[in-house]
Amino acid sequence: MTTIANGTDYASLGLGQQQAPRSTALGQADFLHLMTEQLKNQDPLKPLDNNQFLGQLAQFSTVQGIEGMQGAMAAMASVMESDQTLRAAALVGREALVGIESVDLAAGAGLRGEISARSAGPVTLDVVDANGNRVRRMTLEAGAAGATAFEWDGRDEAGNAVAAGTYSFRAVTGGSDPSAVDADLLDVRASARVDSVSIEPTGLFLNLAGMGGVPLSAVHRIG
Missing domain, CATH: 1.10.287 (Helix Hairpins)
Incomplete structure (x- = not known):
């Protein structure tokens, strides 16, 4: 057993108090x-x-x-x-037009907006529920290429108010079937009132009446 005598230089044995590391940053x-x-x-x-x-x-x-x-x-x-x-x-209370594929709606809540038609002529718009069932089909007439307004009253083919849920909107040119797998879909945009604005970690969101929150980047036009 090794004995350390009094007066031993502890620093020489590496037992002394360690100094704080110096900064290596060049100021x-x-x-x-x-x-x-x-x-x-x-x-x-x-x-x-x-x-x-x-x-x-x-x-x-x-x-x-x-x-x-x-x-x-x-x-x-x-x-x-x-x-x-x-x-x-400052957008609160104004109308915002946003691109959609599907939207959560309250029971019987309708939707209005516009379809980006590629040419003049008929446009077919299907409203489809979360289970993939068509609840309403509408035929619109586009006067020219560009925005064609539409309004859905929140009712099915029989005139009954639809249940609350997620609904998709599929639009095609002419008499094509919007439900076809290879359907050439048109852009559909919805219009709703801005109720409030939320600041989220991913950015600003506009809370639209009947539609919930959408990112500010999804807004195409403010009315």
Whole structure:
């Protein structure tokens, strides 16, 4: 058994108090000190090239600039988010037109919007429930290529109010069948009143009457 006598240098045995690790980051003062030492100890016959000196300064300035730019960009993003929120709040009470494939509706709640027709002529619109059953088929007449308005009263073919649930809207040109697997579907957009605005981690959402929340990026037009 080894005995350690009094007066032993514990530091020499590696038992002393450990010092806190030093930072290895190169700050502005460290960089300037290194540059000064480099200039003091350079070979007089081969002095530091001006381009090299300016290059080193540029590199350090670039790093410093990137750090400053990151802070500025974060501050700018915060300001832009606040500004966007205020602008979106001004949309409350107005009509928003959004692209849809399906939408959750209350019992008997209808829907109005528009279909992007590719040419003048008839357009067939099917309303399909969550089980894939067609509850209503409507035929519209497009006067020209572009937006063709539609309005569904929330009733089925027999005139009964439909139950609450998720409904899909499938539109095609002419007499084609919207339920066909290879159907060439047209874009359908719904119009609803903006009830409120929500700030979510993924961005701003408009809460539309009877439709729930949709991202601001999905809005095609504000009426």
